[in-house]
Every structure is written in structure tokens, then in C-alpha cells.
Amino acid sequence: MIGRKKLCPFEPLHLIKKTFVPLPTLNLSTFFMNTKEILQQHIAKTASLTEEQFDYFFSHFKPLSFKKGQTIISEGDKVECEYFVISGCLKAFFINDEIKMYILQFAMPTWWTSDYDALYNQTAATINVDCISDVELLCLSNNDREKLCNEFHQIEHFFRWRTNKGYIASQKRLLSFMNNNVKTRYEELMVLYPQLYNLVPKHLIAAYLGVSRETLSRLNA
Amino acid sequence: MIGRKKLCPFEPLHLIKKTFVPLPTLNLSTFFMNTKEILQQHIAKTASLTEEQFDYFFSHFKPLSFKKGQTIISEGDKVECEYFVISGCLKAFFINDEIKMYILQFAMPTWWTSDYDALYNQTAATINVDCISDVELLCLSNNDREKLCNEFHQIEHFFRWRTNKGYIASQKRLLSFMNNNVKTRYEELMVLYPQLYNLVPKHLIAAYLGVSRETLSRLNA
DNA sequence: AAAAGATTGTGATCTACATCACGTAACCAA
DNA sequence: TTGGTTACGTGATGTAGATCACAATCTTTT
Structure with a gap:
């Protein structure tokens, strides 16, 4: 755990007044699942794959562990992979003039992160990704994603929906920023x-x- | 044409000094193409469809014409369609407290626009879309898009890439806003x-x- | 051509947020 | 326990951009 532990004043009052209740987003069932089950359950929400298909899909992911503070993508890197978060928390951020940092995304369990601009357009990374806590990730290469999307219609369907959700969330954040x-x-x-x-x-x-x-x-x- | 006609100081100098040259983004070949060819050429960049497949795809689009100032989507509407711009220019915008307007997107030829949040999540529109000039559009319903994505892997591929580009552009705009x-x-x-x-x-x-x-x-x- | 409406420029003033500066408290490592 | 680092709060002051007000063009309509 990082940061001071205080009651979050934005939680509904009944949660604050009562004794400790697990935070709604820290899904306890997820906590006891293994890596493969977490990804499987995540995919199953938008795509239907047979067990064999999912096993094949899963075989393209490489599990990785990092310690708090470690860097996953640095500005200027060649970006080969995107990352699915199993546990822990990452930040994707941009550093301006070596001084100010702007965070594009906090990546929490079952979220995906990378420098997508660099990843899809095969350019050098302009954003950084590092670990706010110890993390476990699943890593999928750009080539493998495209190969899988090509081989299985349902996988392409999944990635369309994932990007779609990201796009809508990004538009909302932009509006909130202006408004x-x-x-x-x-x-x-x-x-x-x-x-x-x-x-x-x-x-x-x-x-x-x-x-x-x-x-x-x-x-x- | 709307607005005053002045030399754009952001164009490269050689374009300003010489006599009138068509603006690079006003593609003259596009200008003489018909509606169907414009969509076909747009799709062909990311998906390969046979003539028959494209004809079938195209048959789901409804051509529409609007005059400058007309409204296509109003806040509160049920949103059924997304729109592909053939000619003219639209704006997708949000009105805050009935006073201030924030523009999410200018939609120009070969761009797509809608209230995607409302469209995908079947909620009431929170943003408006209207015509900055006279426009010609192709309209595709949410149901038909999903049907087509389901029927043809290549069409799902196209829409994944389209959303992807939008997502990356949106992230860049967000960064520019902060930075x-x-x-x-x-x-x-x-x-x-x-x-x-x-x-x-x-x-x-x-x-x-x-x-x-x-x-x-x-x-x- | 005249009237009405849109578009753009510009001065005066106000305000949300940035920046700099300093102090305190919590955490971590030896 | 101690010394260093990180996190966080808060006062003083500076500034980019908002808001209000008015005027000058340009465009569209009648």
C-alpha cells in the first residue's frame, strides 16, 4: 500500500460510518482467481471463445512481475507490447520539458495500458509507464494481437469493444476538462x-x- | 463558404506568396467522386472487401442532405445512427448550463461523427451535432453496424481501426490540453x-x- | 439598398490556478 | 533511534484567461 490511509470523503456516508467494508472495486472473487481466470473472465464479457480458443489466445501472453517504482516504458523506447494488469497499479504519463508530469491513465486490475500511439504507429514512445505499486502483468505483443485479431473474429470483436470503451471514456474526460x-x-x-x-x-x-x-x-x- | 476569406498565417509561406493553390486537404479527386466511391475508397484503406461485399455493406447506408444550421442530434435524443461525412462540415458539441459551448469534434469529409456514448450505450444524447455548412452524409444505424461487424470479419476490422485512430487522437488532444x-x-x-x-x-x-x-x-x- | 444579424477586435476588470517559499508529519532504511 | 526522503498543508504573490462592455465590419435577408 502507498500513501496515507484515511477515510475517503467521497465514499457514501454509510460506508464511512460502518466498520470496514471491502471497497466495491476491489473484487474479492477476483482476488482469489489466478491470472488465466482473470483474463478469461474479462474477455468473456464481450467475446465468446471456446476453451481451446481461449487457451490458444492465452498462450500469446507473457506474465511479468515488477516492483514498485520500476519502469515499463520510457520516452524514446520502441514499444512492442501492451499490458493487461492482473494486480497492482501503474501510471501512464507524459513529462513536459523534464519538469511537469501529466498522467494520462492510472491502470488498475483488468485494465490495459501502453503507449498506443507508439505501439500502433511503430514510432518512439512519447509517454512513460511505470509502477505505482508492485504489479503483475500480462504482456501481449502488437504483432500477436494483430495475428490473433486476424485469426479469430471474436478476438477482433473484443478489441473493437475495448478500444471503443476507451474512446468514449477519453471523450468524456476531455469534456470534463473543458467544462x-x-x-x-x-x-x-x-x-x-x-x-x-x-x-x-x-x-x-x-x-x-x-x-x-x-x-x-x-x-x- | 462560411467565415471571412483571409490568408491563413499557419500555412507554409510558399503557399501564401503564390497565386491560389487548392488547399492540400481539399482533395480534388474526391471532389469528383460519387458518394459510393468516397466510402469505398475510405474503407479500402483498412479492409479488403469484394465488390459484392461492399455493395451489401453500402446498401445499409442511407444518404441524407442537410442545410447549414440544421440539427442532426439534440441533447436528450435517442441516438440511432452514426454519420459518415461526404461533403460539408459538422460540429459535435456540448452545451453547459445553456450558456457555454464546447466543441468535441469538427467532422469533415470522410470523417465519422455521432454521440458515441449515447449510441453504444443506448442512453439519451448528451451532445449535439449540427451543420456548419450544407452537408451530405451517409447514415448507418447502430444495429446495422453491429450486424455487419458480426457478418464480416473485415468490417469489424475496419471499425476497430477507425475507433483506434479516434482513441489515439483523443488521447493526444487531452495531453495537449493539459500541457x-x-x-x-x-x-x-x-x-x-x-x-x-x-x-x-x-x-x-x-x-x-x-x-x-x-x-x-x-x-x- | 436598407435593415438585421453574425463575426471579430479591443479596453477594463476579475478570478482560478500557478509558482515560490516554508513548515510539519509520516515513512523508510541503517 | 536517527537521519533522509516523500507527502502534504498553507501563506504570499504572479498571471493566463474569463467576463463585461462597446464598436466596427462583414453577410444575409427582405
């Missing part, structure tokens, strides 16, 4: 992902919201 | 789409950049 002030965006984020409140330090939340850590700190008053 | 000031964002937009300089009024450019029209106006100084 709302920092306080509103912070509240939106905390309502959507209350686990972030204790999982990541506040200056990273600020970097996600696109404000200074000082301004974020002053919002509580 | 750059108005002037830089304006210059980026004008370099990417110089035709917008004369095609749409400046207050719409401002609404796309997320600033007031006054601030945009003052940038020239």
Missing part, C-alpha cells in the same frame, strides 16, 4: 474510483487532473 | 487542419480549444 473546474473534476474522479484516494499519493492525483499539488491540497478547505 | 497554453493549441490545430481557418468562424475554433472568443482574438497580437 469543469478542478474541484468538480476531483470529485468526479473520486466518485468513479474511490480506491485511488488511498492507493496513490495526492500529487499523482493532481498530475492526473492537470493541476498543481498545492491547488489540489487547497480544495479540501 | 499547452491556448496559443500553442491554436497553432497545433491550424497546422493540422489549415482549412478550418477559413471554413469555420473563430468563435467555433475558440469553442474547440476551450477558450473564450476574446482570448482567441487577442492571440494574433
Whole structure:
């Protein structure tokens, strides 16, 4: 665990008042599943694969473990893979003039992350990905994804839907950025992902919201 | 044509100095193609369909014409279709508190537009789409898209790539929003789409950049 | 051609957020 | 336990961009 443990003021009151209840997004059933089952359950929501097909699909993923603070993609790298998060939390971020950091995405269990621009267009990475906590990942290469999409219609279907969801979420975030002030965006984020409140330090939340850590700190008053 | 006709200061100098040259993005060959050929050429870039398959695909599109100022999607509507632009220019926008407008997308020829959140999730529209100029569109229903994606692997492939490109562009715009000031964002937009300089009024450019029209106006100084 | 509406520029003032500076508390490693 | 690092709060001050107000063009309609 990283950051201080405090009650998240954005959780519904009944959760705060009662004794500890598992956070809704920390799915306990997921916690006891193995890596393969986690991916299988994730895929099954949008694509139907036979056991054999899924085994074949799964055989293209490489399991990886990283420690807190380790880097997975650095600016300038050739990007070969995308990553499916089994446990832990990553950040995908951009560093401006070697000074300011902007976080594009926190990647939590069952989320996918990479520098998709660099990955699809085979250009050097412009964003970085590193580990906010110890993490377990499944790594899928760009070539294998395209091969699998080509071999199985259902897999292409899955990836269309995944990207679709990402696109819609990205449009919403853009709108929120234009339309709302920092306080509103912070509240939106905390309502959507209350686990972030204790999982990541506040200056990273600020970097996600696109404000200074000082301004974020002053919002509580 | 809408807006004043002035030389776009963001075009390369040699284009400004010489007598009129067609803008690079106004593809003259496209101009003389018919509706079906425009869609066919667009699809052919990412999917290979036989003539019969394309005819079948095309038969699901409904051609529509609108006049400048007409509304295609209003907030609160049930959204049934997405639109492929043949000619003209649309804007997809959000209105905040019945006062401020934020433009999510200008849709130009061979671009697709809709309220994708409402379309995919079958919820009421939160964004509006209307016509900045007279437009010709091809309309494809959500049901037909899903049916076609299911029937033809290559069509699902096409839509995966289309969404993918949109996702990457959206992420880039988000980063630019966090990282750059108005002037830089304006210059980026004008370099990417110089035709917008004369095609749409400046207050719409401002609404796309997320600033007031006054601030945009003052940038020239 | 005249009237009405849209588009754009510009001054004056206000405000949300950034930046700099400093202090305190929690965590970690030896 | 101690010393170093990271996280976080808060005052003082600076600034990009918003808002309000008014005027000058340009475009469209009648």
C-alpha cells in the first residue's frame, strides 16, 4: 500500500460510518482467481471463445512481475507490447520539458495500458509507464494481437469493444476538462474510483487532473 | 463558404506568396467522386472487401442532405445512427448550463461523427451535432453496424481501426490540453487542419480549444 | 439598398490556478 | 533511534484567461 490511509470523503456516508467494508472495486472473487481466470473472465464479457480458443489466445501472453517504482516504458523506447494488469497499479504519463508530469491513465486490475500511439504507429514512445505499486502483468505483443485479431473474429470483436470503451471514456474526460473546474473534476474522479484516494499519493492525483499539488491540497478547505 | 476569406498565417509561406493553390486537404479527386466511391475508397484503406461485399455493406447506408444550421442530434435524443461525412462540415458539441459551448469534434469529409456514448450505450444524447455548412452524409444505424461487424470479419476490422485512430487522437488532444497554453493549441490545430481557418468562424475554433472568443482574438497580437 | 444579424477586435476588470517559499508529519532504511 | 526522503498543508504573490462592455465590419435577408 502507498500513501496515507484515511477515510475517503467521497465514499457514501454509510460506508464511512460502518466498520470496514471491502471497497466495491476491489473484487474479492477476483482476488482469489489466478491470472488465466482473470483474463478469461474479462474477455468473456464481450467475446465468446471456446476453451481451446481461449487457451490458444492465452498462450500469446507473457506474465511479468515488477516492483514498485520500476519502469515499463520510457520516452524514446520502441514499444512492442501492451499490458493487461492482473494486480497492482501503474501510471501512464507524459513529462513536459523534464519538469511537469501529466498522467494520462492510472491502470488498475483488468485494465490495459501502453503507449498506443507508439505501439500502433511503430514510432518512439512519447509517454512513460511505470509502477505505482508492485504489479503483475500480462504482456501481449502488437504483432500477436494483430495475428490473433486476424485469426479469430471474436478476438477482433473484443478489441473493437475495448478500444471503443476507451474512446468514449477519453471523450468524456476531455469534456470534463473543458467544462469543469478542478474541484468538480476531483470529485468526479473520486466518485468513479474511490480506491485511488488511498492507493496513490495526492500529487499523482493532481498530475492526473492537470493541476498543481498545492491547488489540489487547497480544495479540501 | 462560411467565415471571412483571409490568408491563413499557419500555412507554409510558399503557399501564401503564390497565386491560389487548392488547399492540400481539399482533395480534388474526391471532389469528383460519387458518394459510393468516397466510402469505398475510405474503407479500402483498412479492409479488403469484394465488390459484392461492399455493395451489401453500402446498401445499409442511407444518404441524407442537410442545410447549414440544421440539427442532426439534440441533447436528450435517442441516438440511432452514426454519420459518415461526404461533403460539408459538422460540429459535435456540448452545451453547459445553456450558456457555454464546447466543441468535441469538427467532422469533415470522410470523417465519422455521432454521440458515441449515447449510441453504444443506448442512453439519451448528451451532445449535439449540427451543420456548419450544407452537408451530405451517409447514415448507418447502430444495429446495422453491429450486424455487419458480426457478418464480416473485415468490417469489424475496419471499425476497430477507425475507433483506434479516434482513441489515439483523443488521447493526444487531452495531453495537449493539459500541457499547452491556448496559443500553442491554436497553432497545433491550424497546422493540422489549415482549412478550418477559413471554413469555420473563430468563435467555433475558440469553442474547440476551450477558450473564450476574446482570448482567441487577442492571440494574433 | 436598407435593415438585421453574425463575426471579430479591443479596453477594463476579475478570478482560478500557478509558482515560490516554508513548515510539519509520516515513512523508510541503517 | 536517527537521519533522509516523500507527502502534504498553507501563506504570499504572479498571471493566463474569463467576463463585461462597446464598436466596427462583414453577410444575409427582405
